[in-house]
Amino acid sequence: MTKSSTAIKSSNLHVSLNGQKVLHGIDLQIRAGRWTSIVGPNGAGKSTLLKALAGLLEYQGEVFLFDQPLAHLKAKYRSQQISWLGQNEATSDDLNVWDVVMLGRLPFQDWMAVPSAQDKQAVEAALQATKAWDWRQRRLGQLSAGEKQRVLLARAIAVQASLMLMDEPLTNLDPPHQVDWLEQVRYLTAQGKTVVSVLHEVGMALHADDTVVMQAGRIVHQGACADLASHRAIETVFDKRIAIQAVGSEWVAIPSSLRSI
Amino acid sequence: MHKTLKTYAFQLGGVLCLSFAFCFLSTSYAVEITKPAQRIVSLLPSLTETVCALGACNRLVGVDRYSNWPESIAQVPRLGGGIDPNIESIVALKPDLVLMAGSARGVERLKSLGLAVITMEPKNYADVQIALGVVAKALGVPAKDSDRVWRDINAQVEEVSKSVPQYAKAQRVYFEVSPVPFGAGESSFIGETLQRLGAKNILTTSMGIFPQVSPEFVVRAQPDIIMVGDSNVSDMQARPGWTNLRAMRTGRVCTFTPKESDVLVRPGPRMVEAARLMSQCLVEKSVAQAKQNP
Amino acid sequence: MNLNKSNHWLFALKMLLLVAIGIGIGVSVGSSGLESLQNAWHDDVAWKIIWEIRLPRTLGAFAVGALLGLAGALAQGLFRNPLADPYLLGSASGATLGVALALAFYGGNQFAPDAYIRVGLTGAAFAGALLAVVLTLLLARGVQHTMRLLLAGVIVGVVMGAMASLIALMRPDVLQNMQGFLLGSTAFIGWSACLVMVYVLLPCLCLAWFFGFAMDALSLGESTALSLGVPLRAMRIVIVLLVALATGAAVAQTGLIAFVGLAAPHLVRSIVLVKNGNLALLSALMGGLLLLLADILARSLIAPQELPVGVLTAVLGGGYLLWLMYRNQDQGGLR
Numbered sequence: 001m002t003k004s005s006t007a008i009k010s011s012n013l014h015v016s017l018n019g020q021k022v023l024h025g026i027d028l029q030i031r032a033g034r035w036t037s038i039v040g041p042n043g044a045g046k047s048t049l050l051k052a053l054a055g056l057l058e059y060q061g062e063v064f065l066f067d068q069p070l071a072h073l074k075a076k077y078r079s080q081q082i083s084w085l086g087q088n089e090a091t092s093d094d095l096n097v098w099d100v101v102m103l104g105r106l107p108f109q110d111w112m113a114v115p116s117a118q119d120k121q122a123v124e125a126a127l128q129a130t131k132a133w134d135w136r137q138r139r140l141g142q143l144s145a146g147e148k149q150r151v152l153l154a155r156a157i158a159v160q161a162s163l164m165l166m167d168e169p170l171t172n173l174d175p176p177h178q179v180d181w182l183e184q185v186r187y188l189t190a191q192g193k194t195v196v197s198v199l200h201e202v203g204m205a206l207h208a209d210d211t212v213v214m215q216a217g218r219i220v221h222q223g224a225c226a227d228l229a230s231h232r233a234i235e236t237v238f239d240k241r242i243a244i245q246a247v248g249s250e251w252v253a254i255p256s257s258l259r260s261i
Numbered sequence: 262m263h264k265t266l267k268t269y270a271f272q273l274g275g276v277l278c279l280s281f282a283f284c285f286l287s288t289s290y291a292v293e294i295t296k297p298a299q300r301i302v303s304l305l306p307s308l309t310e311t312v313c314a315l316g317a318c319n320r321l322v323g324v325d326r327y328s329n330w331p332e333s334i335a336q337v338p339r340l341g342g343g344i345d346p347n348i349e350s351i352v353a354l355k356p357d358l359v360l361m362a363g364s365a366r367g368v369e370r371l372k373s374l375g376l377a378v379i380t381m382e383p384k385n386y387a388d389v390q391i392a393l394g395v396v397a398k399a400l401g402v403p404a405k406d407s408d409r410v411w412r413d414i415n416a417q418v419e420e421v422s423k424s425v426p427q428y429a430k431a432q433r434v435y436f437e438v439s440p441v442p443f444g445a446g447e448s449s450f451i452g453e454t455l456q457r458l459g460a461k462n463i464l465t466t467s468m469g470i471f472p473q474v475s476p477e478f479v480v481r482a483q484p485d486i487i488m489v490g491d492s493n494v495s496d497m498q499a500r501p502g503w504t505n506l507r508a509m510r511t512g513r514v515c516t517f518t519p520k521e522s523d524v525l526v527r528p529g530p531r532m533v534e535a536a537r538l539m540s541q542c543l544v545e546k547s548v549a550q551a552k553q554n555p
Numbered sequence: 556m557n558l559n560k561s562n563h564w565l566f567a568l569k570m571l572l573l574v575a576i577g578i579g580i581g582v583s584v585g586s587s588g589l590e591s592l593q594n595a596w597h598d599d600v601a602w603k604i605i606w607e608i609r610l611p612r613t614l615g616a617f618a619v620g621a622l623l624g625l626a627g628a629l630a631q632g633l634f635r636n637p638l639a640d641p642y643l644l645g646s647a648s649g650a651t652l653g654v655a656l657a658l659a660f661y662g663g664n665q666f667a668p669d670a671y672i673r674v675g676l677t678g679a680a681f682a683g684a685l686l687a688v689v690l691t692l693l694l695a696r697g698v699q700h701t702m703r704l705l706l707a708g709v710i711v712g713v714v715m716g717a718m719a720s721l722i723a724l725m726r727p728d729v730l731q732n733m734q735g736f737l738l739g740s741t742a743f744i745g746w747s748a749c750l751v752m753v754y755v756l757l758p759c760l761c762l763a764w765f766f767g768f769a770m771d772a773l774s775l776g777e778s779t780a781l782s783l784g785v786p787l788r789a790m791r792i793v794i795v796l797l798v799a800l801a802t803g804a805a806v807a808q809t810g811l812i813a814f815v816g817l818a819a820p821h822l823v824r825s826i827v828l829v830k831n832g833n834l835a836l837l838s839a840l841m842g843g844l845l846l847l848l849a850d851i852l853a854r855s856l857i858a859p860q861e862l863p864v865g866v867l868t869a870v871l872g873g874g875y876l877l878w879l880m881y882r883n884q885d886q887g888g889l890r
Contacts, residue, residue: 056778079784089776090635099830103772106783112765139828155775159783341860344735348742349608350586350859355600364658364728366735369676370743374607382728443727471727 006067007032007163007194008053013061015045015052022048024217025061030210032066032162035185035195037205037225040214040237046198047087047167049214053196054084054165065163079107083159085152087167087198093141097151100140101126104158126158129184131177145172153181157188164188166197170204182207202234202242202253213237225251297401298358298377302351303328304343307529308360308381311392314410314530315402322354329523330531352376358399383528384470385450389414392528410530417533422457425540429547430459435484435508437474438526440493444474450528454536460486460543476500483507486546488525488539491516515542563837566827570840574617577847581613584851586859607745615744615808616850616864617843618752620815622759622805624842626798627816628823628835629763632770633794634701641816644704644795645687645711646802648719651811653683654736655719658729676736677748677807684803687711688795698791739812739865741850748808755804759797760839766790767832774831812865815842818872825879845872 006029013026022045030036038046052059055070055078063070065081073081083104091100104126105119115123127133130150140148149172156164170178182204185195189209199205206225213221213233221233231244231251242253302323303309309328312321318333325346326339338354341347343365351359352374359371363380371378379399383389390411397407434455436445445451446464449471455462463482464472480502487508489497494516497503508514517525517538525535582605583592591609594601626641634643642648657679688708692698695707723730769790772780780787802816819842820834829837849867856862 051778054778054782056781075784075786079782082782084779084782086776086778086782089779090774091776092635092771092774094824094828095771095774095830096828099771100775103768103775103783106768106772106785109768112768152775343731344738345740345742345861347586347859347861349604349854352604352608353587353591353600362728364732366732366740367743370745373745373747374603439727441724441727473724473727 005032006030007065008196009064009067010053011062011064013049013052013059013063015048015057015059017048017057022217023052023059026217026219028212028219028222030194030196030212032194033189033192034209035189035197035207036210036212037208038196038198038212038214039200039202039205039234040220042200043216044214044237045217046214050165050167050196050198054082056084076107080159081161081163083156083161083164085156085164085166085169087171089152091140091148091152093139096137096139097127097132097143097154098123098136100151101132101136101154101158104155107159107161122158122160123154126154129157129187130154131180146174146177149173150177153184157184161193163194164196166195168200169197170199170201178204202238202244203251206244206251206253298356298399300354300356300358301400302340302354302356302359304340304346304359304361304365305382306330306523307383307527308392308396309334310527310529310531311389311396312360312400315393315397315400315407317400317402320400322356323351346371348374360396383450385448385528386453386532389450389528389532414530414533418454418457418536421533421536421540422459425458425543429540429543432460432485432543432547433463433482434460434486434488434543435463435479435482437487437489437493437497438471440496442474442476442479443471444479446470446472450532451525451535454532454539458536458540458543460539476503479503480506485513486543487514488542489514489516490522491518513546515546562827563829563833567837567840570837570844574840574844574847577844577851578610578613578617581616581847581851582609584855584858585609586854588858611746611749612741612744613847613850615749615752616741617847618749618756619741619744619805619809619812619843620819620846621839621843622752622756622801623812623815623846624819625756625759625763625835625839626801626805627818627842628820628831628838629794629798629801630816631820632773632831632834633791633798634705635774637821638817640813641798641802642712642811644691644708644798645715646684646799647806647811648712648715649683649685649687649690650680650803650806651683651733651736652687652715652719652722653679653681655722655729655733656683658732659722659726677751680736680807680810681803683715684806685799687715688799688803692792692795698788698795701791704795736810738863739810741809741812741846741853741864742861744808752804752808755800756839759801760836762793762797763835764832766794767830767835770794770831809864812846812868814865814869814872815846818868818876819845821876822872825876825883 008030010026010028013023014021015023026049038049040046051057053063065073101123102115102119105115105122108119127136130153132150132154140151143151153169156166170181173181188195205211208225210223211225211230212219213230215237220237221230223230235242235244241256243256244251244253299320300322301312301320303312303321304325306328309321309324310330312318313331318331321334321337323338323340324334326342328334340350343362346365346367348367348370351371357377359376359378361368361378361380362382364382368378368380379395381392381395383392393407393411397404436451436455438445444464446468447456447462447466452462463484464474483506485508503509521538524531525538583589585591587604591601591604595605623641630639630641630643631637654676657676691704691707691711694711695704698704723733769785772783772785819838823829823834823837823841845868849864849871852867853862853864
């Protein structure tokens with residue numbers, strides 16, 4: 001099955017929450033097989049945009065998933081194509097790690113089906129990827145915040161969907177595990193999967209392939225992360241309180257007051 | 262997935278309908294009473310007294326915990342009350358007749374266990390007469406005997422009412438049955454007795470048999486005499502505005518001991534004694550009035 | 556591999572054993588004690604006591620407890636709130652109002668026409684419970700927002716409860732019977748009642764188990780559940796109806812017995828680690844066992860008199876939970 005080069009496309013997307021307009025006419029294209037990060041200040045509507053793209057919110061306008069209208073897709077098919085990792089969602093302390101990650105296989109399981117060998121493989125792979133395999137029998141309530149986050153990540157990875165939408169996936173993760181996550185994303189995109197993340201750590205976001213810069217419910221810039229135009233856009237939406245500079249082969253964001261002359 | 266959901270929804274709907282039907286069609290055995298009952302269980306004090314008045318006290322094998330008259334039933338097993346009759350104990354006694362209030366719990370259950378159950382809850386004189394007739398029939402007591410019992414009751418109540426002096430008549434009475442407050446209306450057996458004794462009831466027929474009264478209504482009505490059980494009197498005194506009631510200020514409140522209360526509130530053969538208690542109250546409290554207003 | 560599966564089976568087996576023992580004891584205790592059991596073979600009445608009174612009552616107590624336990628587990632999963640109980644959606648007050656209305660209409664004629672007896676208080680209570688939940692659903696305008704559903708349930712509960720109190724106060728004969736209903740009693744359960752409850756219990760158990768996976772997904776958050784393709788709206792409606800059905804059927808037979816629905820899921824979770832699907836089944840088992848024990852104690856402690864069964868469920872269930880709470884303090888207390 002040939003996938004188009006555009007994973008998600010939105011056209012004139014408007015979203016209102018509680019009567020207030022949050023997204024104003026978003027036109028956006030996200031390329032397949034690449035990692036796109038959405039950046040912007042608080043209240044820019046990043047999470048809302050991500051949710052709308054995942055089909056979890058009502059919206060006006062159009063969203064296309066691999067050139068198919070999102071609204072017309074059956075829930076099961078959509079759940080197999082999109083993997084979602086939300087921010088600050090409730091967790092039940094009672095489930096154990098294995099069961100939580102196995103929930104990620106729900107889109108592929110029939111009603112009342114026993115987990116298949118493929119499901120088990122997917123769960124194992126996901127747990128290994130987030131280095132959570134050793135404590136797969138522990139209860140969620142017994143884990144630290146960072147460990148919990150890794151389990152939730154594993155759950156999202158287990159879906160093995162072509163498109164992964166992640167909202168603040170690095171919450172509570174310490175630097176070594178943030179690096180693990182980076183490697184995981186690179187590995188996923190190498191396999192042809194598309195990753196879209198909302199990250200408020202601009203430094204991490206700059207590691208992505210493409211970036212979408214938002215402010216006040218609108219898109220200010222879309223483009224490759226390496227482009228200087230993207231950097232200028234990012235600096236602008238943050239009121240030039242940060243400066244993006246090269247350190248070695250990577251880009252970093254430094255607070256303006258510490259900027260070297 | 263939605264198809265399976267639909268089938269389950271239909272199943273659920275089917276279960277709903279069927280269980281609805283089940284609940285409505287609980288089997289109810291109508292047991293005919295073909296011969297005079299020899300083992301009687303009574304779960305209502307007034308019915309217990311009625312049975313005894315018909316001379317069948319010795320046939321009582323079980324009574325409720327509130328039945329306490331006559332003395333001869335002191336040894337009869339107690340089987341719970343109106344709300345919580347002990348089904349097993351009742352069945353174990355092998356009664357061939359169970360008398361209980363219609364509003365008591367367990368009527369359905371006892372019937373479904375094959376017991377002969379008669380439900381009655383007399384509210385006025387006419388009901389008491391009917392109750393006497395029904396119980397007599399079930400006991401095999403000849404109608405003329407039950408008729409005689411009824412005539413006796415009536416005649417004695419008439420005697421009591423004749424003995425009420427003129428000055429004690431036409432007084433306005435408030436009879437409180439329970440502290441909510443519930444009062445005895447004109448159309449209740451208590452109200453009818455009062456009427457026959459020549460008293461007026463501040464609670465008229467239109468208010469119901471045992472209406473719940475607003476304390477304010479009683480204050481406005483200013484009854485001449487208040488009749489109440491002595492355990493409720495302190496409650497009365499605490500009601501706002503009631504200490505100003507003429508009847509309370511002048512001490513024209515008749516309080517009755519628990520034993521006397523039992524007599525007063527049971528619609529059975531002891532209505533005669535109830536009439537005596539009430540007439541005594543009417544005379545005593547109005548003598549006071551007569552003395553005050555010569 | 557989920558190692559806890561063997562724990563589940565062991566646990567369930569142990570409970571079933573206890574239930575069987577409970578039934579055995581239940582049949583032997585009562586106002587006439589063991590005598591009835593011994594005499595059952597040659598005494599008609601003793602046989603009747605065992606077979607028509609004690610056995611259906613014991614099994615019925617188990618069934619009611621199972622229905623309440625199941626409803627409690629579903630309510631807690633639906634609202635994602637460990638303090639939820641099956642009466643949250645107004646079903647208790649609806650049943651009370653149904654009973655009050657039935658008593659009020661019935662009480663007009665004290666010479667008991669058979670029709671009223673046939674319709675029975677059970678039908679009225681059942682209908683009342685269901686109608687209250689439907690009203691809650693209408694008021695909350697669907698099941699999208701659990702907060703709204705909870706609020707609507709509370710409102711319906713309070714309003715219907717007030718209406719029932721009004722009726723009871725206007726008619727003193729109704730008041731007495733209502734108090735009995737509110738107190739809750741297993742004393743009046745016969746075979747037809749048992750059949751109705753089993754007939755309701757089985758499909759409810761199946762459906763609750765089916766939806767276990769959906770409730771597990773829901774425990775990860777609404778967005779996540781939706782993204783996994785869970786039919787959230789349909790699922791919620793079905794669960795609400797299941798709770799209504801199970802609660803209505805239970806309350807119709809015994810009146811309001813508190814605490815079983817709330818405590819059973821907690822008791823299960825304190826012993827084994829379970830997913831929602833199995834939690835529903837095990838809660839049913841635990842609730843049934845709890846009420847079974849309470850019923851046995853109710854009629855044997857001060858035989859031939861009886862204690863109210865609701866008091867005993869609170870003492871048994873609450874006592875055990877309290878003990879667990881203090882014992883597990885180092886594990887972070889009750890979950």
